[in-house]
Amino acid sequence: MDAVLLSRVQFAFTSMFHYIYPPLSIGLGLMLVIMEGMYIKTKKPLYKEMTKFWAGVFSLTFALGVATGLVQVFGFGTNWATYSRYVGDVFGSALGAEGVFAFFLESGFLGLMLFGWNRVSARMHYFSTCMVALGAHFSAVWIVAANSWMQTPAGFKIMGEGAEARAVVTDFWQMVFNPSFLDRITHVVLGCWLAGIFLVLSISAYYYLKRRHTSFATESMKIGLIMSVIVLILQLCSADFTARGVAFNQPAKLAAMEGLYDTEGHAPLSLFGWVDTENQTVHGVKIPSLLSVLIYRNAETPVVGLKDIPIDERPPVQVVYQAYHLMIWMWGLMAIVTLCAIILWKKKRLLKAKWTLRVLTLSVMFPMIANQVGWVTAEVGRQPWLVYKLLRTVSGVSKSLVAGEVAWSLTMLFLIYMLLLVLFLYLLDRKIKHGPTSEKDKLSETAEVYRNPSI
């Protein structure tokens, strides 16, 4: 393998691993704001208990998010030096804004949120929690702005030629609010919220199954289910906007997502299938005309197929097609399990519904998978471009790279990340099994894991 391929594998691997944690932090951030808000309003100790428990989970995901996020920032410079030079002017200002506005906010107030319970007033503590959540969201805003610029570049001009070519900002706000930004940030943030919501649902369902902490679980479940319904509906609308945006801005990506080869009216929407790249067709179940209707609100309008896109500008179809469809099916699973849970809740039978609770316990994986494959769709669908229509991925790599060094770093990162994952799951499991600490019972509060390690 050469340095380019290894660098691509390394970036894909580190990004995907990193992206396990930020959605959980962003989603849990929202849940913490809601839960502590309820505590401030009702003064019920149960809500304080919930906030503390989920804040503990938050701090675990945050630590891993920071640790793996550093690799992302440095990764641009180490493996993608040519790309960094090319986009430094554009990317830099977004990344700078992220650092100054998001990271400081998040990490500055995190200390107060975790350790400040006895040091600041309840209102100030709530303010800190809000700032931590806001910081997590800001961070997404700037990263998605920078990434969207790579999908739909705007507000810039190219200076210099060949190896000396650089993208230079001409209009900051046009650069940030590039054509795909608003669609994509909404889609990403809603995806993150789902990750947080389903983590809460999943752990609450686990407590239901084990008949432990049921009052805690009931309250968490209630908030989780209500939020789940709202966010799933919002996500459906956002998906519609986003897909239509892709059709206008990056027709090659949309064609790959649907496995559409021929440009034709009454374009079908593919439900599932297998792309036959040799015969340039998809074997599977399709609904006629629906793609044209969804995108143009008119069955007659043709949708651009891959045959109208030069061969050297087509993304890998199979990967994009499968990733995209997997994402949609994950939405379907989340909708079904939420619906079942709500019906059983209304009939007051949820506590006894073993199978629904089992699926609900596993449901934390659904948004997780959807977020991962959603990004695979976005990033692989942009190939062979690194910056759409401007810079090819092969041209972005560092010139001084040695394949052996990249192979070494990739191996090390893989081993370290696997260790981190095992430890993360182990600690999360421990935290869940230990459960929340009752606020009413002061004796048990002092018996937290920190104090008395034997528990």
Next chain:
Amino acid sequence: MSAFTFDFLWYIVVITALIFYAVLDGFDLGVGCLHLFARNDNERRIFLNAIGPVWDGNEVWLVIVGGALFAGFPEAFATIFSSFYVFSMLLLFGLIFRAVSIEFRSKHGSKRWRKNWDIAFCCASVLIAFGTGLVLGNLIEGIPLDAHKDFIGNFLGFIRPYPILFGITTVTLFSMHGSIYLVMKTEGSLHQHLKQWVSKCIKTFIVCYFLLTLATFYFAPYMTARMREHPSLFLIPLAAVLIIFNIPRQMKKENNGWAFISSCLSILGLLSLFSIGTFPTLVRSSINPENYSLVISNSASSQMTLKILLTIVLIGIPLVLAYGTYVYRVFRGKVKLDDHSY
């Protein structure tokens, strides 16, 4: 304003961020370097909780240094991180292990679990401090950059006497800084015990600093050129030396706060010397320092971007400093372990 002014202002921002990083993360890295010398689990927990609420905010300054380089001097960012590939990765592994060992250590009571994370935390802290020094030392001495500003050496070329000495000095500097911080945050017998550490750390640092100064005259004599042109600049090294010697004096008088401030100021002085010596060079080429080096004018972003960046900094940094100060105020005073502690 002329082009030079924006580049220059952004250079000041980068150096300021570097100083903030060294002063703030310096003490928590120092606490990490000394972590294994603590006598028991309780003392280690006090160490961790002394830096607990602030360390990740401090580490963000490193992201800011990286981000500021990426944004304002993309050429330098790309060259530094791709040239120092192996060290960047080692530094990252250090940062990863440090972040997770603080978080993970307290989650389990078993002796072996804690011991392993203690070792990881200490080694990672030493690695980061040493690595940062090694990179700065290499930037001073110069790395092989050709006419296209491309790196043409390999990573073994970075392991030279001067950068190694620079790395060791950084470890001793941070250890001194961290030990003074711990003295401020502790009480009782630990407090008394730590005071002995401080004086040992100070002595070691002064010896290293002296050797490093001699080495700089020998390996990078150009570093003093600007001072010889503007003799008034000699006041800075003089002030730095006075401040360093003020640290043991304040410690003796039990003014721990002033000792810590002096320690902060000495880091400020040392990094000022670094930037006075190297300015306007960001990455020095050892092949042809005159023509192949990356200086601020040939590696800066466009004027437009620099203006945007300066606006972001002008809006953002006062806020950052305001709530940063607030957080430090909330957690001021001696460490008391409670049920929220690590």
